[in-house]
Amino acid sequence: xxxxxxxxxxxxxxxxxxxxxxxxxxxxxxxxxxxxxxxxxxxxxxxxxxxxxxxxxxxxxxxxxxxxxxxxxxxxxxxxxxxxxxxxxxxxxxxxxxxxxxxxxxxxxxxxxxxxxxxxxxxxxxxxxxxxxxxxxxxxxxxxxxxxxxxxxxxxxxxxxxxxxxxxxxxxxxxxxxxxxxxxxxxxxxxxxxxxxxxxxxxxxxxxxxxxxxxxxxxxxxxxxxxxxxxxxxxxxxxxxxxxxxxxxxxxxxxxxxxxxxxxxxxxxxxxxxxxxxxx
Amino acid sequence: xxxxxxxxxxxxxxxxxxxxxxxxxxxxxxxxxxxxxxxxxxxxxxxxxxxxxxxxxxxxxxxxxxxxxxxxxxxxxxxxxxxxxxxxxxxxxxxxxxxxxxxxxxxxxxxxxxxxxxxxxxxxxxxxxxxxxxxxxxxxxxxxxxxxxxxxxxxxxxxxxxxxxxxxxxxxxxxxxxxxxxxxxxxxxxxxxxxxxxxxxxxxxxxxxxxxxxxxxxxxxxxxxxxxxxxxxxxxxxxxxxxxxxxxxxxxxxxxxxxxxxxxx
Numbered sequence: 061x062x063x064x065x066x067x068x069x070x071x072x073x074x075x076x077x078x079x080x081x082x083x084x085x086x087x088x089x090x091x092x093x094x095x096x097x098x099x100x101x102x103x104x105x106x107x108x109x110x111x112x113x114x115x116x117x118x119x120x121x122x123x124x125x126x127x128x129x130x131x132x133x134x135x136x137x138x139x140x141x142x143x144x145x146x147x148x149x150x151x152x153x154x155x156x157x158x159x160x161x162x163x164x165x166x167x168x169x170x171x172x173x174x175x176x177x178x179x180x181x182x183x184x185x186x187x188x189x190x191x192x193x194x195x196x197x198x199x200x201x202x203x204x205x206x207x208x209x210x211x212x213x214x215x216x217x218x219x220x221x222x223x224x225x226x227x228x229x230x231x232x233x234x235x236x237x238x239x240x241x242x243x244x245x246x247x248x249x250x251x252x253x254x255x256x257x258x259x260x261x262x263x264x265x266x267x268x269x270x271x272x273x274x275x276x277x278x279x280x281x282x283x284x285x286x287x288x289x290x291x292x293x294x295x296x297x298x299x300x301x302x303x304x305x306x307x308x309x310x311x312x313x314x315x316x317x318x319x320x321x322x323x324x325x326x327x328x329x330x331x332x333x334x335x336x337x338x339x340x
Numbered sequence: 341x342x343x344x345x346x347x348x349x350x351x352x353x354x355x356x357x358x359x360x361x362x363x364x365x366x367x368x369x370x371x372x373x374x375x376x377x378x379x380x381x382x383x384x385x386x387x388x389x390x391x392x393x394x395x396x397x398x399x400x401x402x403x404x405x406x407x408x409x410x411x412x413x414x415x416x417x418x419x420x421x422x423x424x425x426x427x428x429x430x431x432x433x434x435x436x437x438x439x440x441x442x443x444x445x446x447x448x449x450x451x452x453x454x455x456x457x458x459x460x461x462x463x464x465x466x467x468x469x470x471x472x473x474x475x476x477x478x479x480x481x482x483x484x485x486x487x488x489x490x491x492x493x494x495x496x497x498x499x500x501x502x503x504x505x506x507x508x509x510x511x512x513x514x515x516x517x518x519x520x521x522x523x524x525x526x527x528x529x530x531x532x533x534x535x536x537x538x539x540x541x542x543x544x545x546x547x548x549x550x551x552x553x554x555x556x557x558x559x560x561x562x563x564x565x566x567x568x569x570x571x572x573x574x575x576x577x578x579x580x581x582x583x584x585x586x587x588x589x590x591x592x593x594x595x596x597x598x599x600x601x602x603x604x605x
Binding site for chain 1: 341342344345346348349351352353355356357359360363404407410412414415420421422423425427428429430431432433435436437439440445446447449450480484534537538541542543544547561562563565569574577578580581584588591592596599600
Protein backbone atom coordinates (compact mmCIF):
# COMPACT_ATOMS: atom_id res chain seq x y z
CA UNK A 61 0.00 0.00 0.00
CA UNK A 62 2.65 2.45 1.09
CA UNK A 63 4.91 1.45 -1.75
CA UNK A 64 2.03 1.99 -4.12
CA UNK A 65 1.52 5.50 -2.76
CA UNK A 66 5.19 6.43 -3.15
CA UNK A 67 5.14 5.17 -6.71
CA UNK A 68 2.10 7.33 -7.41
CA UNK A 69 3.78 10.45 -5.98
CA UNK A 70 6.95 9.72 -7.97
CA UNK A 71 4.87 9.51 -11.13
CA UNK A 72 3.31 12.90 -10.39
CA UNK A 73 6.72 14.47 -9.88
CA UNK A 74 7.88 12.90 -13.10
CA UNK A 75 5.25 15.03 -14.83
CA UNK A 76 5.73 18.12 -12.67
CA UNK A 77 9.46 18.56 -13.18
CA UNK A 78 9.45 18.73 -16.99
CA UNK A 79 6.36 20.98 -16.83
CA UNK A 80 8.12 23.40 -14.49
CA UNK A 81 11.33 23.42 -16.54
CA UNK A 82 9.43 23.96 -19.79
CA UNK A 83 7.40 26.79 -18.29
CA UNK A 84 10.15 28.58 -16.44
CA UNK A 85 13.10 28.35 -18.79
CA UNK A 86 12.13 31.25 -21.09
CA UNK A 87 11.06 33.32 -18.07
CA UNK A 88 14.29 32.64 -16.23
CA UNK A 89 16.20 33.49 -19.39
CA UNK A 90 14.66 36.99 -19.44
CA UNK A 91 15.56 37.50 -15.80
CA UNK A 92 19.09 36.14 -16.33
CA UNK A 93 19.79 38.52 -19.21
CA UNK A 94 18.40 41.51 -17.37
CA UNK A 95 20.97 41.08 -14.58
CA UNK A 96 23.90 40.12 -16.83
CA UNK A 97 26.50 42.17 -18.65
CA UNK A 98 26.46 41.75 -22.42
CA UNK A 99 29.55 39.50 -22.36
CA UNK A 100 28.15 37.29 -19.68
CA UNK A 101 24.75 37.08 -21.41
CA UNK A 102 26.31 36.04 -24.71
CA UNK A 103 28.51 33.39 -23.10
CA UNK A 104 25.57 31.05 -22.51
CA UNK A 105 26.23 30.99 -18.74
CA UNK A 106 23.33 29.85 -16.55
CA UNK A 107 24.17 32.42 -13.87
CA UNK A 108 26.20 35.64 -14.37
CA UNK A 109 29.66 36.00 -12.78
CA UNK A 110 28.64 39.34 -11.39
CA UNK A 111 24.89 39.83 -11.23
CA UNK A 112 24.09 43.52 -11.58
CA UNK A 113 21.27 46.02 -11.87
CA UNK A 114 23.17 48.25 -14.27
CA UNK A 115 20.85 47.36 -17.20
CA UNK A 116 17.88 48.76 -15.33
CA UNK A 117 19.78 51.98 -14.61
CA UNK A 118 20.49 52.34 -18.33
CA UNK A 119 16.82 51.75 -19.13
CA UNK A 120 15.52 54.23 -16.57
CA UNK A 121 18.03 56.87 -17.72
CA UNK A 122 17.11 56.15 -21.36
CA UNK A 123 20.83 55.80 -21.91
CA UNK A 124 20.78 53.91 -25.20
CA UNK A 125 19.70 54.58 -28.75
CA UNK A 126 16.74 52.18 -28.52
CA UNK A 127 15.69 53.57 -25.17
CA UNK A 128 15.57 57.30 -25.88
CA UNK A 129 11.78 57.26 -25.64
CA UNK A 130 11.38 54.66 -22.90
CA UNK A 131 9.36 56.82 -20.52
CA UNK A 132 7.22 58.26 -23.30
CA UNK A 133 6.51 54.73 -24.54
CA UNK A 134 5.64 53.30 -21.17
CA UNK A 135 3.36 56.29 -20.66
CA UNK A 136 1.71 55.56 -24.03
CA UNK A 137 1.19 51.93 -23.02
CA UNK A 138 -0.42 53.02 -19.78
CA UNK A 139 -2.54 55.74 -21.37
CA UNK A 140 -3.79 53.41 -24.10
CA UNK A 141 -4.48 50.55 -21.68
CA UNK A 142 -6.45 52.74 -19.28
CA UNK A 143 -8.40 54.39 -22.10
CA UNK A 144 -9.30 50.98 -23.56
CA UNK A 145 -10.28 49.67 -20.14
CA UNK A 146 -12.57 52.60 -19.38
CA UNK A 147 -14.14 52.88 -22.84
CA UNK A 148 -14.75 49.14 -23.15
CA UNK A 149 -16.34 49.10 -19.75
CA UNK A 150 -18.72 51.96 -20.55
CA UNK A 151 -19.69 50.65 -23.98
CA UNK A 152 -20.05 47.02 -22.93
CA UNK A 153 -21.97 47.74 -19.73
CA UNK A 154 -24.51 49.88 -21.57
CA UNK A 155 -24.89 47.29 -24.32
CA UNK A 156 -25.24 44.38 -21.88
CA UNK A 157 -27.81 46.29 -19.82
CA UNK A 158 -29.83 47.18 -22.89
CA UNK A 159 -29.77 43.62 -24.26
CA UNK A 160 -30.25 41.75 -21.02
CA UNK A 161 -32.49 43.99 -18.88
CA UNK A 162 -34.25 46.37 -21.25
CA UNK A 163 -34.62 43.65 -23.91
CA UNK A 164 -34.25 46.23 -26.68
CA UNK A 165 -35.36 45.21 -30.14
CA UNK A 166 -32.49 43.87 -32.24
CA UNK A 167 -30.53 42.99 -29.13
CA UNK A 168 -30.03 39.47 -30.39
CA UNK A 169 -28.69 40.70 -33.72
CA UNK A 170 -26.24 43.00 -31.97
CA UNK A 171 -25.11 40.14 -29.75
CA UNK A 172 -24.50 37.99 -32.83
CA UNK A 173 -22.57 40.78 -34.51
CA UNK A 174 -20.39 41.07 -31.42
CA UNK A 175 -19.78 37.34 -31.26
CA UNK A 176 -18.88 37.28 -34.93
CA UNK A 177 -16.22 39.91 -34.24
CA UNK A 178 -14.98 37.87 -31.32
CA UNK A 179 -14.50 34.67 -33.31
CA UNK A 180 -12.87 36.22 -36.39
CA UNK A 181 -9.10 35.83 -36.00
CA UNK A 182 -7.68 39.19 -34.88
CA UNK A 183 -4.89 39.16 -37.46
CA UNK A 184 -7.50 38.95 -40.22
CA UNK A 185 -9.41 41.96 -39.00
CA UNK A 186 -6.14 43.89 -38.74
CA UNK A 187 -5.80 44.40 -42.48
CA UNK A 188 -9.19 46.08 -43.10
CA UNK A 189 -8.85 47.90 -39.79
CA UNK A 190 -5.54 49.39 -40.88
CA UNK A 191 -7.08 50.54 -44.16
CA UNK A 192 -10.12 52.03 -42.43
CA UNK A 193 -8.04 53.89 -39.85
CA UNK A 194 -6.13 55.34 -42.77
CA UNK A 195 -9.31 56.61 -44.38
CA UNK A 196 -10.45 58.09 -41.04
CA UNK A 197 -7.10 59.90 -40.84
CA UNK A 198 -6.38 58.30 -37.48
CA UNK A 199 -3.16 56.46 -38.34
CA UNK A 200 -0.35 57.42 -35.97
CA UNK A 201 -2.77 58.82 -33.43
CA UNK A 202 -2.98 56.90 -30.18
CA UNK A 203 -6.76 56.99 -30.61
CA UNK A 204 -6.55 54.62 -33.56
CA UNK A 205 -5.10 51.93 -31.30
CA UNK A 206 -7.52 52.73 -28.48
CA UNK A 207 -10.53 52.43 -30.78
CA UNK A 208 -9.21 49.29 -32.45
CA UNK A 209 -8.65 47.62 -29.08
CA UNK A 210 -12.07 48.69 -27.83
CA UNK A 211 -13.50 47.01 -30.93
CA UNK A 212 -11.62 43.81 -30.12
CA UNK A 213 -12.34 43.84 -26.38
CA UNK A 214 -16.04 44.79 -26.42
CA UNK A 215 -17.54 41.56 -27.80
CA UNK A 216 -16.14 39.37 -25.02
CA UNK A 217 -16.97 42.09 -22.49
CA UNK A 218 -20.58 42.34 -23.64
CA UNK A 219 -20.99 38.60 -23.66
CA UNK A 220 -19.64 38.10 -20.15
CA UNK A 221 -21.59 41.04 -18.74
CA UNK A 222 -24.77 39.85 -20.43
CA UNK A 223 -24.33 36.38 -18.91
CA UNK A 224 -23.79 37.90 -15.46
CA UNK A 225 -26.68 40.27 -15.91
CA UNK A 226 -29.12 37.53 -17.02
CA UNK A 227 -28.57 35.92 -13.63
CA UNK A 228 -29.82 38.95 -11.66
CA UNK A 229 -33.40 38.37 -10.43
CA UNK A 230 -36.16 40.08 -12.43
CA UNK A 231 -38.02 40.96 -9.22
CA UNK A 232 -35.47 43.72 -8.67
CA UNK A 233 -36.35 45.43 -11.93
CA UNK A 234 -40.06 45.07 -11.26
CA UNK A 235 -39.77 46.44 -7.74
CA UNK A 236 -37.76 49.40 -8.99
CA UNK A 237 -40.29 50.08 -11.76
CA UNK A 238 -43.23 49.93 -9.35
CA UNK A 239 -41.38 52.50 -7.25
CA UNK A 240 -41.33 54.66 -10.37
CA UNK A 241 -37.66 54.28 -11.31
CA UNK A 242 -36.70 55.27 -14.85
CA UNK A 243 -34.46 52.86 -16.81
CA UNK A 244 -31.54 55.19 -16.10
CA UNK A 245 -32.16 55.08 -12.36
CA UNK A 246 -32.55 51.33 -12.55
CA UNK A 247 -29.18 51.18 -14.29
CA UNK A 248 -27.42 53.45 -11.82
CA UNK A 249 -28.98 52.41 -8.53
CA UNK A 250 -29.72 48.72 -9.00
CA UNK A 251 -27.73 47.35 -11.89
CA UNK A 252 -24.26 48.87 -11.47
CA UNK A 253 -23.86 48.05 -7.75
CA UNK A 254 -24.86 44.43 -8.31
CA UNK A 255 -22.57 44.00 -11.28
CA UNK A 256 -19.43 45.42 -9.66
CA UNK A 257 -17.40 42.16 -9.50
CA UNK A 258 -17.97 41.44 -13.20
CA UNK A 259 -17.21 45.03 -14.09
CA UNK A 260 -13.86 44.89 -12.30
CA UNK A 261 -13.00 41.68 -14.12
CA UNK A 262 -13.96 43.05 -17.53
CA UNK A 263 -12.11 46.33 -17.00
CA UNK A 264 -9.00 44.34 -16.13
CA UNK A 265 -9.45 42.10 -19.14
CA UNK A 266 -9.64 45.04 -21.54
CA UNK A 267 -6.74 46.82 -19.87
CA UNK A 268 -4.46 43.78 -20.16
CA UNK A 269 -5.53 43.07 -23.74
CA UNK A 270 -4.50 46.60 -24.74
CA UNK A 271 -1.24 46.66 -22.78
CA UNK A 272 -0.17 43.31 -24.24
CA UNK A 273 -1.16 43.96 -27.85
CA UNK A 274 1.60 44.01 -30.42
CA UNK A 275 0.18 43.50 -33.93
CA UNK A 276 -2.35 46.34 -33.98
CA UNK A 277 0.03 48.70 -32.20
CA UNK A 278 2.77 48.11 -34.70
CA UNK A 279 0.43 48.45 -37.69
CA UNK A 280 -1.39 51.57 -36.55
CA UNK A 281 1.37 53.56 -34.86
CA UNK A 282 4.87 54.25 -36.07
CA UNK A 283 6.14 57.53 -34.61
CA UNK A 284 8.71 57.09 -31.85
CA UNK A 285 6.56 59.26 -29.63
CA UNK A 286 3.17 57.63 -30.14
CA UNK A 287 4.16 53.95 -30.02
CA UNK A 288 3.58 51.95 -26.85
CA UNK A 289 6.41 50.02 -25.21
CA UNK A 290 5.44 46.78 -26.97
CA UNK A 291 6.36 48.27 -30.35
CA UNK A 292 9.44 49.93 -28.84
CA UNK A 293 10.65 46.47 -27.80
CA UNK A 294 10.19 45.26 -31.35
CA UNK A 295 12.50 48.01 -32.60
CA UNK A 296 15.40 46.50 -30.68
CA UNK A 297 15.76 43.81 -33.32
CA UNK A 298 16.22 46.27 -36.16
CA UNK A 299 19.98 45.69 -36.24
CA UNK A 300 22.15 42.59 -35.99
CA UNK A 301 24.05 43.48 -32.82
CA UNK A 302 21.06 44.28 -30.63
CA UNK A 303 21.72 44.99 -26.95
CA UNK A 304 19.84 41.88 -25.78
CA UNK A 305 20.64 42.48 -22.12
CA UNK A 306 18.89 45.87 -22.31
CA UNK A 307 16.07 44.43 -24.37
CA UNK A 308 15.45 41.79 -21.70
CA UNK A 309 15.65 44.31 -18.85
CA UNK A 310 13.07 46.48 -20.64
CA UNK A 311 10.98 43.41 -21.41
CA UNK A 312 10.96 42.45 -17.75
CA UNK A 313 9.74 45.92 -16.79
CA UNK A 314 7.09 45.68 -19.49
CA UNK A 315 5.87 42.20 -18.50
CA UNK A 316 5.74 42.60 -14.74
CA UNK A 317 2.69 44.91 -14.29
CA UNK A 318 0.30 42.84 -16.44
CA UNK A 319 1.49 39.61 -14.83
CA UNK A 320 0.94 41.09 -11.36
CA UNK A 321 -2.53 42.29 -12.32
CA UNK A 322 -3.34 38.96 -13.89
CA UNK A 323 -2.44 37.08 -10.74
CA UNK A 324 -4.36 39.52 -8.58
CA UNK A 325 -7.53 38.89 -10.63
CA UNK A 326 -6.77 35.32 -11.62
CA UNK A 327 -10.08 33.95 -10.36
CA UNK A 328 -11.92 36.00 -12.97
CA UNK A 329 -9.59 35.71 -15.92
CA UNK A 330 -9.79 32.12 -17.17
CA UNK A 331 -13.03 30.56 -18.22
CA UNK A 332 -15.70 33.09 -19.01
CA UNK A 333 -16.74 32.99 -22.60
CA UNK A 334 -14.50 30.13 -23.56
CA UNK A 335 -15.85 27.76 -20.98
CA UNK A 336 -19.30 28.93 -22.06
CA UNK A 337 -18.47 28.55 -25.71
CA UNK A 338 -17.13 25.04 -25.40
CA UNK A 339 -19.48 23.74 -22.73
CA UNK A 340 -20.59 20.24 -23.55
CA UNK B 341 -27.90 52.51 -24.56
CA UNK B 342 -26.99 49.97 -27.15
CA UNK B 343 -26.07 52.76 -29.56
CA UNK B 344 -22.39 53.20 -28.54
CA UNK B 345 -21.56 49.60 -29.32
CA UNK B 346 -23.59 49.61 -32.52
CA UNK B 347 -21.60 52.66 -33.57
CA UNK B 348 -18.30 50.94 -32.76
CA UNK B 349 -19.39 47.89 -34.74
CA UNK B 350 -20.48 49.91 -37.77
CA UNK B 351 -17.44 52.16 -37.85
CA UNK B 352 -14.69 49.70 -36.89
CA UNK B 353 -15.99 46.34 -38.08
CA UNK B 354 -18.68 46.65 -40.73
CA UNK B 355 -17.19 49.53 -42.70
CA UNK B 356 -13.60 48.19 -42.62
CA UNK B 357 -14.72 44.70 -43.64
CA UNK B 358 -16.92 45.99 -46.47
CA UNK B 359 -14.22 48.34 -47.65
CA UNK B 360 -11.70 45.49 -47.46
CA UNK B 361 -13.92 43.17 -49.46
CA UNK B 362 -14.43 45.89 -52.02
CA UNK B 363 -10.64 46.30 -52.33
CA UNK B 364 -10.35 42.57 -52.85
CA UNK B 365 -12.79 42.52 -55.78
CA UNK B 366 -10.20 42.46 -58.60
CA UNK B 367 -9.56 39.00 -60.09
CA UNK B 368 -6.00 40.16 -60.86
CA UNK B 369 -5.21 40.30 -57.15
CA UNK B 370 -5.92 36.60 -56.89
CA UNK B 371 -3.98 35.80 -60.02
CA UNK B 372 -0.92 37.63 -58.66
CA UNK B 373 -1.46 36.01 -55.30
CA UNK B 374 -1.63 32.48 -56.69
CA UNK B 375 1.47 33.14 -58.78
CA UNK B 376 3.43 34.34 -55.78
CA UNK B 377 5.51 31.31 -54.70
CA UNK B 378 5.44 32.66 -51.15
CA UNK B 379 1.66 32.25 -51.11
CA UNK B 380 1.68 28.54 -51.90
CA UNK B 381 4.32 27.92 -49.28
CA UNK B 382 2.28 29.96 -46.79
CA UNK B 383 -0.83 27.86 -47.34
CA UNK B 384 1.14 24.67 -46.74
CA UNK B 385 2.72 26.17 -43.62
CA UNK B 386 -0.65 27.29 -42.30
CA UNK B 387 -2.23 23.88 -42.77
CA UNK B 388 0.72 22.15 -41.13
CA UNK B 389 0.73 24.68 -38.30
CA UNK B 390 -2.99 24.20 -37.64
CA UNK B 391 -2.98 20.43 -37.81
CA UNK B 392 0.24 19.76 -35.92
CA UNK B 393 0.40 22.58 -33.38
CA UNK B 394 -3.27 22.55 -32.40
CA UNK B 395 -3.54 18.78 -32.09
CA UNK B 396 -0.26 18.43 -30.24
CA UNK B 397 -1.32 21.23 -27.93
CA UNK B 398 -4.62 19.50 -27.17
CA UNK B 399 -3.08 16.08 -26.58
CA UNK B 400 -0.67 17.70 -24.12
CA UNK B 401 -3.49 19.69 -22.54
CA UNK B 402 -5.59 16.54 -22.20
CA UNK B 403 -2.71 14.74 -20.52
CA UNK B 404 -1.73 17.63 -18.25
CA UNK B 405 -5.32 18.34 -17.22
CA UNK B 406 -5.29 14.79 -15.84
CA UNK B 407 -2.20 15.71 -13.84
CA UNK B 408 -3.56 19.00 -12.48
CA UNK B 409 -6.84 17.52 -11.20
CA UNK B 410 -4.92 15.66 -8.49
CA UNK B 411 -5.68 17.27 -5.16
CA UNK B 412 -2.32 18.11 -3.63
CA UNK B 413 -1.27 21.49 -2.25
CA UNK B 414 1.98 21.36 -4.20
CA UNK B 415 0.17 20.66 -7.46
CA UNK B 416 -1.82 23.86 -6.88
CA UNK B 417 1.52 25.69 -6.75
CA UNK B 418 2.69 24.00 -9.92
CA UNK B 419 -0.50 25.17 -11.61
CA UNK B 420 0.13 28.75 -10.44
CA UNK B 421 3.57 28.64 -12.10
CA UNK B 422 2.22 26.80 -15.13
CA UNK B 423 -0.15 29.68 -16.02
CA UNK B 424 2.69 32.24 -16.35
CA UNK B 425 3.07 31.94 -20.15
CA UNK B 426 -0.60 32.84 -20.52
CA UNK B 427 -0.39 35.70 -18.00
CA UNK B 428 2.56 37.58 -19.49
CA UNK B 429 2.58 39.50 -22.79
CA UNK B 430 3.85 37.69 -25.87
CA UNK B 431 6.84 39.76 -26.94
CA UNK B 432 9.19 39.34 -23.96
CA UNK B 433 8.92 35.58 -23.83
CA UNK B 434 9.03 35.05 -27.60
CA UNK B 435 12.14 37.23 -27.87
CA UNK B 436 13.62 35.29 -24.98
CA UNK B 437 13.05 32.00 -26.78
CA UNK B 438 14.41 33.56 -29.95
CA UNK B 439 17.71 34.28 -28.27
CA UNK B 440 17.80 30.88 -26.59
CA UNK B 441 17.72 29.44 -30.12
CA UNK B 442 20.56 31.64 -31.38
CA UNK B 443 23.03 29.21 -32.99
CA UNK B 444 26.19 30.89 -31.65
CA UNK B 445 25.28 32.44 -28.30
CA UNK B 446 22.00 30.82 -27.37
CA UNK B 447 21.81 28.71 -24.26
CA UNK B 448 20.35 25.70 -26.12
CA UNK B 449 23.24 25.27 -28.50
CA UNK B 450 25.79 26.01 -25.81
CA UNK B 451 24.26 23.19 -23.74
CA UNK B 452 24.29 20.89 -26.76
CA UNK B 453 27.95 21.75 -27.27
CA UNK B 454 28.84 21.15 -23.65
CA UNK B 455 27.09 17.79 -23.62
CA UNK B 456 28.06 16.39 -27.03
CA UNK B 457 30.99 18.56 -28.22
CA UNK B 458 29.02 19.10 -31.40
CA UNK B 459 27.46 22.24 -32.84
CA UNK B 460 23.70 22.39 -32.49
CA UNK B 461 21.43 23.12 -35.46
CA UNK B 462 20.83 26.60 -36.85
CA UNK B 463 17.33 26.59 -35.42
CA UNK B 464 15.77 29.60 -37.10
CA UNK B 465 17.63 29.39 -40.39
CA UNK B 466 16.19 26.13 -41.68
CA UNK B 467 12.58 26.62 -42.75
CA UNK B 468 11.16 23.35 -41.43
CA UNK B 469 12.99 23.71 -38.13
CA UNK B 470 12.08 27.37 -37.80
CA UNK B 471 8.39 26.66 -38.39
CA UNK B 472 8.54 23.85 -35.83
CA UNK B 473 10.03 26.29 -33.33
CA UNK B 474 7.19 28.72 -34.04
CA UNK B 475 4.79 25.89 -33.21
CA UNK B 476 6.71 25.24 -30.00
CA UNK B 477 6.33 28.92 -29.10
CA UNK B 478 2.63 28.77 -29.86
CA UNK B 479 2.18 25.69 -27.70
CA UNK B 480 4.25 27.17 -24.89
CA UNK B 481 2.02 30.21 -24.82
CA UNK B 482 -1.44 28.66 -25.29
CA UNK B 483 -1.08 25.31 -23.51
CA UNK B 484 -1.91 26.61 -19.99
CA UNK B 485 -5.18 28.13 -21.11
CA UNK B 486 -6.52 24.99 -22.79
CA UNK B 487 -5.23 22.79 -19.99
CA UNK B 488 -7.33 24.81 -17.55
CA UNK B 489 -10.38 24.53 -19.81
CA UNK B 490 -10.04 20.75 -20.06
CA UNK B 491 -9.34 20.58 -16.34
CA UNK B 492 -12.64 22.34 -15.65
CA UNK B 493 -14.28 19.71 -17.86
CA UNK B 494 -12.71 16.88 -15.89
CA UNK B 495 -13.67 18.43 -12.56
CA UNK B 496 -17.32 18.52 -13.65
CA UNK B 497 -17.44 14.72 -13.93
CA UNK B 498 -19.23 13.22 -10.88
CA UNK B 499 -16.82 11.38 -8.60
CA UNK B 500 -19.24 8.51 -8.12
CA UNK B 501 -18.57 7.41 -11.69
CA UNK B 502 -14.90 6.87 -10.90
CA UNK B 503 -15.71 5.18 -7.60
CA UNK B 504 -18.11 2.83 -9.32
CA UNK B 505 -15.48 2.07 -11.95
CA UNK B 506 -12.91 1.33 -9.23
CA UNK B 507 -15.31 -1.05 -7.54
CA UNK B 508 -15.72 -2.83 -10.85
CA UNK B 509 -11.93 -3.15 -11.00
CA UNK B 510 -11.33 -0.77 -13.93
CA UNK B 511 -7.72 0.08 -14.77
CA UNK B 512 -6.53 3.69 -15.13
CA UNK B 513 -6.79 3.47 -18.89
CA UNK B 514 -10.28 1.94 -18.72
CA UNK B 515 -11.43 4.77 -16.44
CA UNK B 516 -10.18 7.26 -18.99
CA UNK B 517 -11.65 5.38 -21.92
CA UNK B 518 -15.11 4.74 -20.44
CA UNK B 519 -15.62 7.58 -17.94
CA UNK B 520 -13.41 10.60 -18.67
CA UNK B 521 -13.37 10.62 -22.45
CA UNK B 522 -17.13 10.23 -23.05
CA UNK B 523 -17.73 13.11 -20.60
CA UNK B 524 -15.28 15.58 -22.08
CA UNK B 525 -15.27 14.55 -25.73
CA UNK B 526 -17.59 17.33 -26.86
CA UNK B 527 -15.62 19.88 -24.86
CA UNK B 528 -12.39 18.59 -26.36
CA UNK B 529 -13.61 18.72 -29.95
CA UNK B 530 -15.27 22.13 -29.67
CA UNK B 531 -12.19 23.57 -27.98
CA UNK B 532 -10.03 22.17 -30.76
CA UNK B 533 -12.16 23.89 -33.39
CA UNK B 534 -12.17 27.19 -31.54
CA UNK B 535 -8.44 26.97 -31.06
CA UNK B 536 -8.00 26.35 -34.79
CA UNK B 537 -9.82 29.60 -35.60
CA UNK B 538 -7.71 31.54 -33.15
CA UNK B 539 -4.47 29.86 -34.14
CA UNK B 540 -5.15 30.95 -37.70
CA UNK B 541 -4.87 34.49 -36.34
CA UNK B 542 -1.70 33.83 -34.38
CA UNK B 543 0.60 36.49 -35.77
CA UNK B 544 3.04 36.76 -32.86
CA UNK B 545 4.39 33.21 -32.66
CA UNK B 546 5.65 33.32 -36.23
CA UNK B 547 6.41 36.98 -36.76
CA UNK B 548 8.26 37.67 -33.54
CA UNK B 549 10.27 34.46 -33.77
CA UNK B 550 11.23 34.17 -37.44
CA UNK B 551 9.75 37.28 -39.07
CA UNK B 552 8.54 34.92 -41.79
CA UNK B 553 12.11 34.10 -42.73
CA UNK B 554 14.43 32.65 -43.81
CA UNK B 555 13.58 33.91 -47.30
CA UNK B 556 9.83 34.21 -46.55
CA UNK B 557 9.59 30.45 -46.14
CA UNK B 558 7.91 30.33 -42.73
CA UNK B 559 4.98 32.68 -43.28
CA UNK B 560 1.46 31.70 -42.27
CA UNK B 561 -1.67 33.46 -43.53
CA UNK B 562 -1.73 35.82 -40.54
CA UNK B 563 1.79 37.10 -41.20
CA UNK B 564 1.48 37.06 -44.99
CA UNK B 565 -1.40 39.55 -44.94
CA UNK B 566 0.70 41.90 -42.81
CA UNK B 567 3.71 41.39 -45.07
CA UNK B 568 1.68 42.61 -48.06
CA UNK B 569 0.63 45.66 -46.06
CA UNK B 570 4.25 46.43 -45.30
CA UNK B 571 4.97 46.12 -49.02
CA UNK B 572 2.09 48.54 -49.61
CA UNK B 573 0.03 45.93 -51.46
CA UNK B 574 -3.20 46.24 -49.53
CA UNK B 575 -5.36 44.65 -52.25
CA UNK B 576 -3.10 41.64 -52.09
CA UNK B 577 -3.34 41.56 -48.32
CA UNK B 578 -7.13 41.56 -48.49
CA UNK B 579 -7.12 38.87 -51.18
CA UNK B 580 -5.05 36.67 -48.84
CA UNK B 581 -7.73 36.96 -46.20
CA UNK B 582 -10.62 36.45 -48.59
CA UNK B 583 -9.00 33.21 -49.74
CA UNK B 584 -9.09 31.95 -46.14
CA UNK B 585 -12.72 32.93 -45.54
CA UNK B 586 -14.34 29.77 -46.98
CA UNK B 587 -12.50 27.85 -44.25
CA UNK B 588 -12.93 30.34 -41.42
CA UNK B 589 -16.58 31.32 -41.82
CA UNK B 590 -18.09 27.82 -41.42
CA UNK B 591 -16.06 27.40 -38.22
CA UNK B 592 -17.18 30.79 -36.92
CA UNK B 593 -20.78 29.94 -37.84
CA UNK B 594 -20.52 26.63 -36.01
CA UNK B 595 -19.14 28.28 -32.87
CA UNK B 596 -21.90 30.91 -32.87
CA UNK B 597 -24.56 28.20 -33.28
CA UNK B 598 -23.04 26.35 -30.36
CA UNK B 599 -23.19 29.46 -28.18
CA UNK B 600 -26.83 30.25 -28.93
CA UNK B 601 -27.73 26.59 -28.35
CA UNK B 602 -26.19 27.00 -24.89
CA UNK B 603 -28.17 30.17 -24.31
CA UNK B 604 -31.47 28.42 -24.88
CA UNK B 605 -30.56 25.40 -22.80
